[in-house]
Amino acid sequence: MKRIINTGSIRFRFFVFIALLLLVLLLLLNLYPYISARDAVYQEKQSSMSSRGAALASALAVLDRPDEERVAEVLRLLDIQDYDRVIFVDGEGRVIYDSRGGGDDGHVQEDLRTALSSKTVFRSSLKGESFSSGYAVPVSAQGVITGAVYLHESDGERGRILHAMQIQIRTVSVIIAAAAFAMATVYSAGTLRRVQELSASMRIVAGGDYSYRMPTSGTDELAELGNEFNELTERLEDTERQRRRFVSDASHELKTPLASIRLLSDSIVQNEDMDVGTVREFVTDIGNEAERLQRTTEKLLALSRLDDDIQIVPEPVDVRQVTLDALAVLRPLAEERSVTIRTALDDGCVVLATVDDMFHIVFNLMENAIKYNVPNGSVGVFLHIGGESVLFTVEDTGIGIPESETYNIFSRFYRIDKARSREAGGSGLGLSIVHDAVKAHGGSIAVGQNKPQGSRFIVSFPLYSIERT
Ligand SMILES: Nc1ncnc2c1ncn2[C@@H]1O[C@H](COP(=O)(O)OP(=O)(O)O)[C@@H](O)[C@H]1O
Ligand SMILES: [Mg+2]
Numbered sequence: 001m002k003r004i005i006n007t008g009s010i011r012f013r014f015f016v017f018i019a020l021l022l023l024v025l026l027l028l029l030n031l032y033p034y035i036s037a038r039d040a041v042y043q044e045k046q047s048s049m050s051s052r053g054a055a056l057a058s059a060l061a062v063l064d065r066p067d068e069e070r071v072a073e074v075l076r077l078l079d080i081q082d083y084d085r086v087i088f089v090d091g092e093g094r095v096i097y098d099s100r101g102g103g104d105d106g107h108v109q110e111d112l113r114t115a116l117s118s119k120t121v122f123r124s125s126l127k128g129e130s131f132s133s134g135y136a137v138p139v140s141a142q143g144v145i146t147g148a149v150y151l152h153e154s155d156g157e158r159g160r161i162l163h164a165m166q167i168q169i170r171t172v173s174v175i176i177a178a179a180a181f182a183m184a185t186v187y188s189a190g191t192l193r194r195v196q197e198l199s200a201s202m203r204i205v206a207g208g209d210y211s212y213r214m215p216t217s218g219t220d221e222l223a224e225l226g227n228e229f230n231e232l233t234e235r236l237e238d239t240e241r242q243r244r245r246f247v248s249d250a251s252h253e254l255k256t257p258l259a260s261i262r263l264l265s266d267s268i269v270q271n272e273d274m275d276v277g278t279v280r281e282f283v284t285d286i287g288n289e290a291e292r293l294q295r296t297t298e299k300l301l302a303l304s305r306l307d308d309d310i311q312i313v314p315e316p317v318d319v320r321q322v323t324l325d326a327l328a329v330l331r332p333l334a335e336e337r338s339v340t341i342r343t344a345l346d347d348g349c350v351v352l353a354t355v356d357d358m359f360h361i362v363f364n365l366m367e368n369a370i371k372y373n374v375p376n377g378s379v380g381v382f383l384h385i386g387g388e389s390v391l392f393t394v395e396d397t398g399i400g401i402p403e404s405e406t407y408n409i410f411s412r413f414y415r416i417d418k419a420r421s422r423e424a425g426g427s428g429l430g431l432s433i434v435h436d437a438v439k440a441h442g443g444s445i446a447v448g449q450n451k452p453q454g455s456r457f458i459v460s461f462p463l464y465s466i467e468r469t
Contacts, residue, residue: 010192010195011188011192014184014188015184015188018180018181018184022176022177022180022181026173026176026177029169029172029173030166030169030170030173033165033169034162034165034166034169037162037165038126038162041124041131041155041158041162042124042131042133045122045124045131045133045153045155046122046124046133046135049122049133049135049151049153050120050122050135050137052080052082052151053120053135053136053137053149053151054137055078056074056075056078056080056086056137056149056151057137057138057139057140057149059074059077059078060074060088060139060147060149061139061140061141061146062141066088066090066096066097066147067096068096068097071088071096071097072097075099080151082153083099083151083152083153084099084100084152084153084154085098085099085100085150085151085152086098086099086149086150086151086152087099087108087112087149087150088139088147088148088149088150089112089116089147089148089150090146090147091116091144091145091146091147093112093113093116096147106134107121107123107134108134108150108152111123111134111136111150112136112148112150114136115136115137115138115148115149115150116138116145116147116148117138118138118140118145119138120135120136120137120138121134121135121136122134122135123135126159126162128159129156129159129160129163130154130155130156130159131153131154131155131156131158131159132152132153132154133152133153133154133155134150134151134152134153135150135151135152136148136149136150136151137149191222194222194226195222197214198214198222198225198226198229201214201226201229202229205233205236210233210236210237210240211237212233213230213233213234214226214229214230214233216230246412246413249412249413250300250413253296253413253427253428254293254296254297257289257290257292257293257296258289258293260285260286260289261286261289261290264282264283264285264286264289265282265286267282268282268283292425292427295425295427296427296429299427299429299430299433300429302360302433303412303429303432303433303436306357306433306436306437306440307436312354312357312440314352314353314354314441315352315353315354315355316350316351316352316464317350317351317352317353317354317355317358318349318350319349319350319351319358319362319383319390319392319461320345320346320347320349320383322355322358322359322362323343323345323362323366323381323383323392324345325359326359326362326363326366327341327343327366327381329363330363330366330367330370333367333370333371334370334379337370337371337373337375337377338375338376338377339370339373339375339376339377339378339379340376340377340378340379341366341370341378341379341380341381342378342379342380342381343380343381343382344380344381344382344383344384345381345382345383346383346384346385348385349383349384349385349390349392349463350390350463350464350465351390351441351443351461351462351463351464352441352442352461352462352464353437353441353443353461354441357437357440357441358437360433360434360437361392361434361437361438361459362392362394364430364431364433364434365392365394365434365457365459366379366381366394367430368430368431369394369395369396369398369455369457370396371424371426372396372398372399372420372424372455373396373397373398373399373454374397374398374399377396377397377398377454378396378397379394379395379396379397380393380394380395380396381393381394382394382395385463386460388462388463389460389461389462389463390460390461390462390463391458391459391460392458392459392460392461393456393457393458393459394456394457395450395454395455395456395457396450396454396455396456397450397453397454398453398454398455399454400449400450400453400454400455401416401447401449401455402416403449406447406448409431409447410431410432410434410435410445411432412428412429412432413427413428413429414428414431414432415428434459438459438461441461442461442462443459443460443461443462444459444460445457445458445459445460446458446460
């Protein structure tokens with residue numbers, strides 16, 4: 001069952017974060033101004049009540065026998081009208097004057113008793129929309145407490161202002177919260193849509209459509225991710241294209257000799273009175289085609305082994321010895337083509353590789369130099385140490401390689417002159433094996449023209465020396 005709210009989703013976490021942040025901010029916004037305004041009012045009340053209270057207390061202190069009327073007289077003189085209640089008690093706590101004529105609001109008695117013990121008391125609180133403030137002060141003459149005065153005030157106006165302010169802040173808070181949530185929703189919906197686009201694109205490509213490119217815009221992280229994804233897809237597409245081409249080239253390469261074999265064997269079978277000489281000739285041809293198939297499959301195997309990332313353990317290889325071995329195999333071919341081979345092979349040319357790969361390299365280069373040569377042409381094979389490198393050079397006086405083809409010849413199944421290569425038994429795989437083998441062992445290969453004609457291949461490997469390892 002699909003949950004409606006996925007609590008693990010980025011979106012959910014984003015909203016929880018926004019909500020908490022807003023809650024804290026709005027709480028501060030609602031409480032801080034209100035509390036500080038209220039405290040300012042308390043302070044103002046306290047200072048005004050204490051100065052009025054002190055004035056009243058000293059005026060009452062000089063009355064020698066205070067009674068209700070005299071107290072009222074003093075109050076009139078001092079013009080104390082802001083207070084909704086004024087109480088005067090004598091030293092024993094008897095009420096001499098009470099502007100409201102009795103009754104107790106909360107702490108009056110208690111505060112008067114405290115005042116009689118020579119302490120002033122101030123209380124203020126916000127009840128509903130009104131500030132209720134009480135102040136009690138002792139009345140003393142020559143150090144003797146002769147009574148106490150209590151003042152009370154209700155201030156509705158300040159309370160209402162404070163209340164209105166709070167309502168306004170609350171309204172603003174609701175608007176801010178709504179706006180923030182709306183913005184967060186819009187933003188997260190936009191971001192989420194782009195993330196979903198990305199995962200939809202991934203599914204498309206995973207489904208096999210490597211030509212798909214995700215539309216991207218902008219420069220933010222998601223756009224960057226999209227671009228990276230497109231680049232990855234492009235590489236995938238490229239690899240896939242190469243793979244397909246390789247398979248189709250390889251099957252084509254195997255198809256041709258197989259078709260010849262079929263044709264030859266069919267004619268032998270169908271032609272009942274074929275003479276023995278012709279049969280022998282046909283069977284020899286079949287053998288040749290089979291040999292060609294064998295060579296091609298061996299080369300394919302060599303290539304796929306080089307493609308595999310199986311870690312081959314390289315060993316010190318004496319390139320001179322490998323070259324001599326390959327030359328021994330190639331001499332008959334050279335004689336057949338009337339091609340002479342000159343060699344100058346130095347000792348001590350040791351590189352870190354495998355004998356098999358090294359053999360592939362020197363054999364294929366020398367074979368090509370003989371095959372793509374002219375009658376009575378020559379091949380030069382040189383091996384020497386140059387600085388920290390071993391340089392292996394093969395040059396010929398053959399047909400040469402046009403400048404424009406020097407890049408292509410290392411591609412699989414690539415042949416400049418297909419007819420000539422086929423006739424010479426080539427499959428177009430030799431140089432790609434050379435290329436991959438050179439790369440596998442940290443070497444490099446360059447191809448150029450030989451003067452006055454022909455071509456020159458130079459392979460360079462790091463020289464192996466014991467100190468170096
Ligand atoms: N020494 C050379 N002189 C002229 N052309 C060459 C030489 N070596 C290679 N080539 C060209 O490069 C192509 C690729 O070489 P290679 O991969 O060895 O395949 P092939 O099986 O045809 O020899 C050859 O078909 C040929 O056209
Ligand atoms: Mg070749």
